Amino acid sequence: MEVSDAIANRRSIRKYTGEEVSDNDIKAVLEAGRWGPSGLNNQPWKFKVLKGKVKDSIAEHTRYGHIIEAAPACIAVFLDVENSYNRDKDLQAIGACIQNMLLRIQSLGLGAVWLGEILNQREKVEETLGVEHELMAVIALGHPGEEGSSDRKDMGELLLE
């Protein structure tokens, strides 16, 4: 899939068919995240692939738990606090890393949604998963069961003279 198409056509997908996501596809998605850019190339991210009961165990910590339960797989993304050097820059790097994964998911014909509301209970999620890093986001992914839709501001609103 062309970069420009993936960027313009990607939408949040919150409904999935029952089909599993293959290990190869998940590996490709993680690989895309691995190639994210970061300040000083510090790569301040950690990933945890969630499936089955472990995945469902974090559903209670967000009002979007039904999406986590419906998705065949999730990828939890953490800030590697020990490798963090500048929080503002590291958070941007995490966002770039996640966008790599979302675009790769799109190019594989899969769909995903970036879940952020779960950060309200991030400490509970970290405890449930037994992870000693700071949760940044959960990506729920699967084979798309909806088209999704979204819009954006006009360029005129974004561009400073």
Add this chain to the structure above:
Amino acid sequence: MEVSDAIANRRSIRKYTGEEVSDNDIKAVLEAGRWGPSGLNNQPWKFKVLKGKVKDSIAEHTRYGHIIEAAPACIAVFLDVENSYNRDKDLQAIGACIQNMLLRIQSLGLGAVWLGEILNQREKVEETLGVEHELMAVIALGHPGEEGSSDRKDMGELLLE
């Protein structure tokens, strides 16, 4: 260009040929940024295209000013503070937006580097440019005058069991 190739082959490019970047290419890059994902779809970004004297006027505010001067164009990315709702999520969104632009730049056959060190003097940059938003990054771009190189941690280091 395929998404997976753009992601895996993108490198920071800090040297450029003398060739200008066309307005159409810059428009395509900004358009990619516009389609970035954000929490509540708040799209907390503003862009300013810098060329010529205006571009060079910010070079003194970073030790990488020579890159800004060498690049035919820069895009300054700001946090739209009034539209910000959660700093952690907004910074991640800005990173995703920037990654969209970097990948689009790559797919256009151009090269870029994400400059973050300039944030050390971001208030001076904002004042010099007369912008009342918070500087997040400057992207310097042009026709590649070098190949660039980089590496990443092994997946085993990133993946939590």
